[in-house]
Amino acid sequence: MFFHRQELQHQAKPDKPDAVFARKLQEVLGGQYGEITVAMQYGFQAWNTHLPGKYRDLLYGIGAEEFGHVEILATMIAQLLEKAPVGATEKAIQDDPTVAAIIGGMDVQHAIVAGAGARPVDSNGNPWSGAYVTASGNLLADFTANANAEMQGRLQVARLYHMTDDHGVKDLLGFLLARDTMHQNQWMAAAKELQEEGHELFPVPSNFPLANEDRDVSYQYINFSNGPLASEGSWASGPTPDGKGEFTYVAEPPAGVPMPPPTVPDPRLYGTSPVPNTAEKVTSKIKDVLHKD
Amino acid sequence: MFFHRQELQHQAKPDKPDAVFARKLQEVLGGQYGEITVAMQYGFQAWNTHLPGKYRDLLYGIGAEEFGHVEILATMIAQLLEKAPVGATEKAIQDDPTVAAIIGGMDVQHAIVAGAGARPVDSNGNPWSGAYVTASGNLLADFTANANAEMQGRLQVARLYHMTDDHGVKDLLGFLLARDTMHQNQWMAAAKELQEEGHELFPVPSNFPLANEDRDVSYQYINFSNGPLASEGSWASGPTPDGKGEFTYVAEPPAGVPMPPPTVPDPRLYGTSPVPNTAEKVTSKIKDVLHKD
Amino acid sequence: MFFHRQELQHQAKPDKPDAVFARKLQEVLGGQYGEITVAMQYGFQAWNTHLPGKYRDLLYGIGAEEFGHVEILATMIAQLLEKAPVGATEKAIQDDPTVAAIIGGMDVQHAIVAGAGARPVDSNGNPWSGAYVTASGNLLADFTANANAEMQGRLQVARLYHMTDDHGVKDLLGFLLARDTMHQNQWMAAAKELQEEGHELFPVPSNFPLANEDRDVSYQYINFSNGPLASEGSWASGPTPDGKGEFTYVAEPPAGVPMPPPTVPDPRLYGTSPVPNTAEKVTSKIKDVLHKD
Amino acid sequence: MFFHRQELQHQAKPDKPDAVFARKLQEVLGGQYGEITVAMQYGFQAWNTHLPGKYRDLLYGIGAEEFGHVEILATMIAQLLEKAPVGATEKAIQDDPTVAAIIGGMDVQHAIVAGAGARPVDSNGNPWSGAYVTASGNLLADFTANANAEMQGRLQVARLYHMTDDHGVKDLLGFLLARDTMHQNQWMAAAKELQEEGHELFPVPSNFPLANEDRDVSYQYINFSNGPLASEGSWASGPTPDGKGEFTYVAEPPAGVPMPPPTVPDPRLYGTSPVPNTAEKVTSKIKDVLHKD
Amino acid sequence: MFFHRQELQHQAKPDKPDAVFARKLQEVLGGQYGEITVAMQYGFQAWNTHLPGKYRDLLYGIGAEEFGHVEILATMIAQLLEKAPVGATEKAIQDDPTVAAIIGGMDVQHAIVAGAGARPVDSNGNPWSGAYVTASGNLLADFTANANAEMQGRLQVARLYHMTDDHGVKDLLGFLLARDTMHQNQWMAAAKELQEEGHELFPVPSNFPLANEDRDVSYQYINFSNGPLASEGSWASGPTPDGKGEFTYVAEPPAGVPMPPPTVPDPRLYGTSPVPNTAEKVTSKIKDVLHKD
């Protein structure tokens, strides 16, 4: 169960309206790595997890905070839009390049669709998508996904930090940056603990019997481009991070196997055939097929 | 530049047709974490990278291999479909439950749209989306995204491994599992090397001045759910993985700040107002606004 | 701020696994009118509203409940999937039509992607989309949207009720039906109160000056099909619900106005022109244009 | 069958070109609540309806009008674009801020993709989606959806009305506003008539046996936020609009039920397990499972 | 303006219900090349065209027919679903594999969402998308797109023809096949006429001054794969179809140019830099930048 309290975890007061920045802020609200994504992702991971106890508590504990971040950003966006220049006409645009620029740079759906409100979309107006969520039931994979989400998220907030000089906005971004710092650290700690306790190891999934994979190529760097320098990395020689092998470098991919011949499916799919394939032949083939179909 | 050779990196010969498994295999071809995703992701990361040398060579070197994996899977799917029961009629379904089940379980667009061919979609028929790709220009974030992609990918292949008893298919899956093992290892090695060489550290982005973030909350676990066990994890006390702080545990979120009052945007957006807002009033307000607009 | 408590508002215990029904249940979790939609919709309406007080409290009060319903359904789906037949091979399908049918009828991503977990998608696997959300800032419009959402939602749950004979599932559906009954009633009451208090009237938006619309056609039923019976409805004669007019019936649409002539845009857009438009002519036109561009 | 006549229901002649407004107008052509949506929605409702007679005639009669509105808007957009500044180069942008603003504010696909033509997308360029359509077979629900669509549509047109000072455009918007006034009124009248004739009542669907729902919570307002004012609304006490109950107010949600324990699905899904789950154990479990699979 | 008549261009009466085939039929209603696509495509081409007269009349004349085809298919689908087995429970599935197969093979949203009605989606439930429409303002390109759409459409109907033995359905498919035959022929005739009248030639757009393109490579077949046989085609030697050149065959792509060095964007984008890029350095760089920003 979720309970709501009419407070914000951190204040969200811009110094002044800024419809252009409101649009940009949509990225960290409703983008691929925005707050809706992490809120939903931690939720689904918690609901799908097979582990009771501290890991599940962690997912629930942070997930609910992220829903609060969705709210903070939506609130901030609504305020940045509160005095947006709605009535921009052709004349206004011609008279005042600044008005024109704001109209050009703002998300016009903020005005037309939401009446100066926030929307569940990214900074280009793409609606948030459930396809952004990762919740596989394998916690080492999912915690890595979470660490990535927090890195991408913090990176985007850091970029936004320099696109405004509004102290109220910067104050909120500074708070979000700090929480992303925390969450990056915490998913890395959790991924490490999961391994130390033996719940999961690399390569994920660690309980798949390795004998079933083609071990000959499990640690080969096979170079399909012509840059030789990748051979100098720690991924091309020496022990592998999973502790189970030794990297080798293969400068030229070995010869492959011939492609199988093109398929020849049922004539009733009317693909183009290698030999002239007249309607008469098809009719006759169909009759044959129908006898046994 | 990309060059194509009409060979496959590994053979792709199923023992027999299986339209239901062909559909499932679409997941690792055209799904969120399928081969199209990693091929495009490593490509865009290479094109966007700011680092010449071994890291870029690595991205190019593996990216091109992944395009070859797209091809292997497409080839396998076409063969699994080659003898799919196209002509399934109501009668056939009633007569033979197995035929019925295959029709029910297959991707019907395989027959209707592609004529027994592969498609750039996932196992539920959702078209592959550019929104699956992550390429931020920050390599530590992106290598973490890559490690996650290879984990999710290997996990899905491992699951598929038990959904077939076809030796040809299992042989290919065993190959793909091994390559995913390699790629998991290699992105982890690359992420480590990037830090050791000082290109990037945690928290990402490491060159954002930490003084700009709200350091008071950078290492606090704030518990927004009621499970107490998360306090026992390594993410709730002790040094933080980024080496810059100490985790603390906050069992109850501190009081927040009051929400700002609801916004009151321009009357010409026709939102619902706190006070009765008649057309007459709006007309009058509009007149006022127009004088200064 | 949102707080989470590790309890469910209502129990969610199926009698037995049922992967096919788990897929169907995704509709009311992640479909157009599923619980994610109403949770997010009431949230965005609250964040965008311009009215403090009871209406905003109402939006917050119900919105948080709906996030809890998302959780209940995700929990139920995970349990329905807990013993799903994962390892279905071609042989298993051939041997047991029931297994085959389950594979055919289930969402294969439940197994391959989520490892027997719930996903933010509908019953056909379409990811939940931010485009499902309506939050316009006009509360009479939005409460009508909410009433519709609760009607469509209750309708879908009612349909699902007859697609299972699992007592645990039916028990949960009976609870959701009752809550939808409540929410339908409450949005209708709120829409009525909004009008009685003069915040908003029909037609929405009621504060747009009616004199600006083409009042001649504000109450005409213009019949563009050939069925005469619509003339017998209360929408074709008598007073209009907004209390401002009288319906009239126009059996045949009056003659329209001629279409404007086709446009002739800039030659550099290379559209097909009415007169032969050679490269020479274009080159010459471009030169002319460039002089003034 | 649909027949087309080369006339427009209302004239669509802008005074002058305006590429920025052309983009905004796309919202009411191809947006969530644009004319394509209502045209298709009334069509699918008519094709899916189970009622012959006046209600179906109504759906057909208005649906065809809406296809004509699609045409009017497409025509208007093409004209607004006819003289759009196509050749905007870096130099032109630097020289003339107005040109720059137009480029910034226009939909660049209008020029690049459509050659100064209209497109089936919204004002942010999102393609129109079949997911916008509601056609459930339950007419009271669907008429409520239609009333909402007409309200949102009229609201958007009203907002657009103040974003231009072009008399030709305003003339068309005034016409569309009036038709939306009509259609709002008519769906409300139709919804009322449907109930008076006993086809459908609240709560929708009214023919679902109420005894199957959990009547204890059918009329409880359960407050999941901390705002007390919602208790003062007509939705918190007094008779319910469906005439079948009495609202009650529950200030604090009652204790819920404990969550069920986390699921433990088939080991071959390779989720993370509560206890260390080695490959050896999985192999052994798989052998056990295979004997009975 | 569009007018609707309550008749169908061809009868749409299945012999018996078939929910599985209803799902398949959705492909040619709401798929990439379904009737909604061609109806909307011809409409938008007509609204965007710059040519008055016979070409525009042709687009309008056929476009309206296609809207009628949307209606026929929706009607047929509703009838195929009329007696669909709604109440399929776990028990029913276990008892009767045929019921199970139908549930597995049907579009479950047909029942849950549309109450046995048609939907604007394809055979996998993907909503119809405005992105399927092509309307560029260049008629030779667009007529080629139309010819392709009619070919893909007829191909899909031909495939569907063998997936049913219902005479009523086959009767309708036979009608649609014939209309697709007509429309293929007509777009080919129109494309030819357009060229004969000099409105447009190959290569499209023919009025772009050829001197602006890199004529050295305008007719070279450059072989980027290792199959030598493409050299034997008419596309590798001899005169080109546009009548302006001679094909040549280049067996090996010539050496390319070196890639430009990786970009080094603004430090405030926090990408990973070639040299260790500390926060101190960034802070200092930012100060520098700010002085001139």
Added chain:
Amino acid sequence: MFFHRQELQHQAKPDKPDAVFARKLQEVLGGQYGEITVAMQYGFQAWNTHLPGKYRDLLYGIGAEEFGHVEILATMIAQLLEKAPVGATEKAIQDDPTVAAIIGGMDVQHAIVAGAGARPVDSNGNPWSGAYVTASGNLLADFTANANAEMQGRLQVARLYHMTDDHGVKDLLGFLLARDTMHQNQWMAAAKELQEEGHELFPVPSNFPLANEDRDVSYQYINFSNGPLASEGSWASGPTPDGKGEFTYVAEPPAGVPMPPPTVPDPRLYGTSPVPNTAEKVTSKIKDVLHKD
């Protein structure tokens, strides 16, 4: 297998940065008819083809070139963005209209998400979609799709050519225009050869027995609009391009057939019924149904 060489087929060096043009260039990289589309389309056609030899070699040979074009455009976009004005603040926008215009006209995700890098999206930020790909297994249909794709692509590049005055960009566009000229020619040649060799004829699919279609209407132009001029085209009289018939012109569509009566599906779908359909009646009907269900 694909191999990568770190060279570009053609140089990609802009004279100077231009973030606005970078956004526009995304259209031909990641739009409906951009390079990703043709690269993937020719790939899937090759993998799905049933013809060995020259046609398959052709598909592979060009497909790999197109992946190289993806790379060239991504490289160009990254360079155009290299010096994009990242730090645009409200003040900067107010001070300098040019900066404002650039911000308004650029794709803000270029900065926020990709850190001045290219993305797999179109010029409005819509992610590339697998739904853009056509690969049906019927080569005459697919080659027509390819010809269309190259026409639309060349048209878009021609339009872009006039939206910049950067010599480096124009140089690259001139190269792409020439390759599109080649590819248009080559797909037309291939389509012709396919017919001459008897693999496929019009109408596609040519091996579907014509007797199964409703030959009475195979060559009728039926005019559903009121423009009489279409009767003058070569598509309204004379021999048909497929050589199998004679066009006729039908000025007025013949009377259709009556629509079938509305469907009456299972009461448990809770649609709105023609007669008042009380819960009591439904309960009783359900009991009846259950006896036989």
